[in-house]
Amino acid sequence: MSPVPNARVLFNAIPQGVPTPGQTTVYDSSQSIDLESHPLNGGFLIKTLVLSIDPGMRTRMRSTEEKSYATAFEIGQPLEGFGIGVVLRSENPDVAVGKYLQGRGFLHQQYFVLPSLPFGMFFLDRHPALPLTTYVGALGLPGKTAWAGWKDYSRAKKGETVFVPSGASAVGTMVIQLAKLDGLKIIASAGSEEKVEFLRKLGVDVAFNYKTVDTRGVLEREGPIHIYWDSVGGETFNAALDNAAVGARFMECGQMTTLNSVGSHAITIENPMAIFGKSVSIHFITSFLIIPKHLEEFNRVVPAALVAGTLLRSPEDVRHGLECVGEMIRAVQSGETRGKAVVVLGEA
Amino acid sequence: MSPVPNARVLFNAIPQGVPTPGQTTVYDSSQSIDLESHPLNGGFLIKTLVLSIDPGMRTRMRSTEEKSYATAFEIGQPLEGFGIGVVLRSENPDVAVGKYLQGRGFLHQQYFVLPSLPFGMFFLDRHPALPLTTYVGALGLPGKTAWAGWKDYSRAKKGETVFVPSGASAVGTMVIQLAKLDGLKIIASAGSEEKVEFLRKLGVDVAFNYKTVDTRGVLEREGPIHIYWDSVGGETFNAALDNAAVGARFMECGQMTTLNSVGSHAITIENPMAIFGKSVSIHFITSFLIIPKHLEEFNRVVPAALVAGTLLRSPEDVRHGLECVGEMIRAVQSGETRGKAVVVLGEA
CATH class of the missing domain: 3.40.50.720 (NAD(P)-binding Rossmann-like Domain)
Structure with a gap:
């Protein structure tokens, strides 16, 4: 199989005030990847499906000198955050091909390799009645x-x-x-x-x-x-x-x-x-x-309530394609989105 | 009996920064009182014994326009705060002559009349082993x-x-x-x-x-x-x-x-x-x-522990005479006192 494009969104400059697309972040489509032969070195290959554009990303757009609980983004490297993906290939016996993953650690990149599940990334048991984006919103x-x-x-x-x-x-x-x-x-x-x-x-x-x-x-x-x-x-x-x-x-x-x-x-x-x-x-x-001690109750109550409609999901503002990320970040930080901000790269 | 002096400390001007004696507050010895014939109108006459110079007095030295939980001092009127006094004369059947009082509502004035016990002023059961000033410090x-x-x-x-x-x-x-x-x-x-x-x-x-x-x-x-x-x-x-x-x-x-x-x-x-x-x-x-629900336990435990010496009292910075109040306020707000700031007017 020949290489396919592997676009990504890079952190480019520390913003003053609200982040500016094309300046704070840049869309880079120069790279490609051979999905069949790209070396895994014992890890697994993820296809990114959904990226959550969270208000909290702003705290990571700072100098690495400035102390904070959230690691600062590195200039020239892809953004990273909450998302959903699917495993395309794996050499890691704990992570089977075809599994969906949710949580932290998703690069703003179409495809990427991880050696093992990072802190905060989990398998996703998708409920068929709920859209995938629910897992970065009400269930994220x-x-x-x-x-x-x-x-x-x-x-x-x-x-x-x-x-x-x-x-x-x-x-x-x-x-x-x-x-x-x-x-x-x-x-x-x-x-x-x-x-x-x-x-x-x-x-x-x-x-x-x-x-x-x-x-x-x-x-x-x-x-x-x-x-x-x-x-x-x-x-x-x-x-x-x-x-x-x-x-x-x-x-x-x-x-x-x-x-x-x-x-x-x-x-x-x-x-x-x-x-x-x-x-x-x-x-x-x-x-x-604070989440860990409530997780058992949350997982027992909330997905079922969302399916039954006794709990409602927030409105969503869904855009398609990695190239929308920069603008979406600006819109989130300016309070201009129509709902929970999500960038969808693919459905499976 | 002829009138005796009834000195007082007046609030004179809203301070910028740390209060200045003689400017923020002024000592006024122009008034006098006849202790035997001064009308009580059903109330009682207090002789002020101890005044507590508290950090919190600073919040009251502001414009009456500025909202706060603590009432602002009025320009031209005596300061007021925590203290200890003794009842010299009374027409109020609930307040017997010779009783000691502690708490809120003490004017910075040698003698004053109250109609009844105000909110936060209580009778003081003095323990003979403890100095009177304890009741504006560890027991205040x-x-x-x-x-x-x-x-x-x-x-x-x-x-x-x-x-x-x-x-x-x-x-x-x-x-x-x-x-x-x-x-x-x-x-x-x-x-x-x-x-x-x-x-x-x-x-x-x-x-x-x-x-x-x-x-x-x-x-x-x-x-x-x-x-x-x-x-x-x-x-x-x-x-x-x-x-x-x-x-x-x-x-x-x-x-x-x-x-x-x-x-x-x-x-x-x-x-x-x-x-x-x-x-x-x-x-x-x-x-x-927050104090009321702990008061029963406090009164049961703390006075006895202070007498026994299992709890220690803080150092005190005691000065004598109303004319020291302005300087004492400045010292408290500048962190220059040698201990809990107290102005003593008399012992009984």
């Missing part, structure tokens, strides 16, 4: 993070109020449904009328478009809030702090605004005097530390 | 705050490491001893060699003078830290965050550096990427919300 890191974070930190009590910005994201969608099950009043925002409509379908009590309605005003009218699930940071975070109830729990799942600001990436609490009087607790969520 | 708000905060939030496990800056304060002294009882490795700092010596006496494993030894360096060598008890904020807070262990608990009891900075009073987390990966929780402590 976002769904699991929401589930574990809510169970560990929310201490939700019936009648309390929760605020979920980015409510139509894969994480937000799961958080909202867990809050609903716990009997909370739910305030949630999203960046388009279409997403706001979806929030209403989820049972959100106060759903609004943060691009046209002032978040602070909504919280002043509908708060105080007992639980805040943060993925945006910045002004929204401070508006939430200023409208926190006594004993409020803040779950920090990400601060996209903060990380995309040019210059300082510091988190700022503008008005500390207001929260010193309210016994507020702020919990920084680290998915891989 | 500082001791109770440390006790309740530790019990509610520390989740201390034997073998973990705790860092307590301001370790020789009344709060720090109690925190250190509770940590010791829980079997933790204790890192603590103070601002003089004398206080560092006291920390060693408490059993602190790594005691240092933060004025001569770099805090960040100590934490890098002796950390990571599982528990941080904050009363200072600023660089110390960020050095602690950067050296936090996975799952660390931060107790925010005050951020003196932050509140005394000129301009912004924002709390800044300089390097959020480092803590997003560590499941850190930050708990803002509000004394009056």
Whole structure:
């Protein structure tokens, strides 16, 4: 068999502010691979099917000098992240040909070889009723993070109020449904009328478009809030702090605004005097530390509930082909996607 | 009986940075009072004996426009805070003459009339073996705050490491001893060699003078830290965050550096990427919300332990006379006191 193209997306330059396609990342189609004869050296060959474009990728686009829990991307090397793939060839007895894989460690490259399953990559037992992309959304890191974070930190009590910005994201969608099950009043925002409509379908009590309605005003009218699930940071975070109830729990799942600001990436609490009087607790969520102990319950409950339709999946924004990755990253970091951002390379 | 002087300390101007005696506050000896005939209108007359000069007074020296849990001081009115007094005359059947009172609501004034016991002012059952000042230190708000905060939030496990800056304060002294009882490795700092010596006496494993030894360096060598008890904020807070262990608990009891900075009073987390990966929780402590449920145990255990000497009291910096209040406030906010700051007006 003759070589086939093996395109990839390379990290090209550390961004200032929001990543720019063609500058922060470049699409490179210069390489090819012979799928039948490419040496495996005891490993296995993966065909990439789905790449998840996650907000958290932004934290890896930094200098390797800057300390963080997530390894920095290397300039000139392919991006890497969450995804789904299928095994085409294998010399590793633990990894059979035809198996689907999900989780961490997927290169933004059409084909690649691994020696063994890396930390965080698992076999995928695909349910025939669910689209493959579910495994990077409701059944992937976002769904699991929401589930574990809510169970560990929310201490939700019936009648309390929760605020979920980015409510139509894969994480937000799961958080909202867990809050609903716990009997909370739910305030949630999203960046388009279409997403706001979806929030209403989820049972959100106060759903609004943060691009046209002032978040602070909504919280002043509908708060105080007992639980805040943060993925945006910045002004929204401070508006939430200023409208926190006594004993409020803040779950920090990400601060996209903060990380995309040019210059300082510091988190700022503008008005500390207001929260010193309210016994507020702020919990920084680290998915891989909190998910393991909830995984058995998650796998038992969530796939079945998604199939039965008692849990809903978030909207998806699916684009096709590796060449869309750069633009998709920009759209995610700018809050412009129509749903959970996914790039599909193939279905099998 | 002829009138006697009734001096007071007035709030005079909102400070920028550290409060300045004679400017932020002024001592006023122009008034007098006839102790026998001053009308009580059904209330009672208090003679002020002890005033506690607390770090938290700084939050009240602000514009009344600025929202906070603690009421702002009014320009031209006496300061007010924690103290101890004795009842000289009473028309209130619930408050007998000769009773000692402790807690909130003490005017910085030699004599004053109250209609009834305000929120947070209690009768004091004085133990003869303990100096009166104990009731604004180990047995007052500082001791109770440390006790309740530790019990509610520390989740201390034997073998973990705790860092307590301001370790020789009344709060720090109690925190250190509770940590010791829980079997933790204790890192603590103070601002003089004398206080560092006291920390060693408490059993602190790594005691240092933060004025001569770099805090960040100590934490890098002796950390990571599982528990941080904050009363200072600023660089110390960020050095602690950067050296936090996975799952660390931060107790925010005050951020003196932050509140005394000129301009912004924002709390800044300089390097959020480092803590997003560590499941850190930050708990803002509000004394009056957390103390009540621990009070019965506190009153049963702590006074007896202080008398027996199984718990030690923090060093004290006692000055005599209302005219010392302004300077004492400055010293507290500058970290220059030799111990828990107390102004004594009289012993009975």
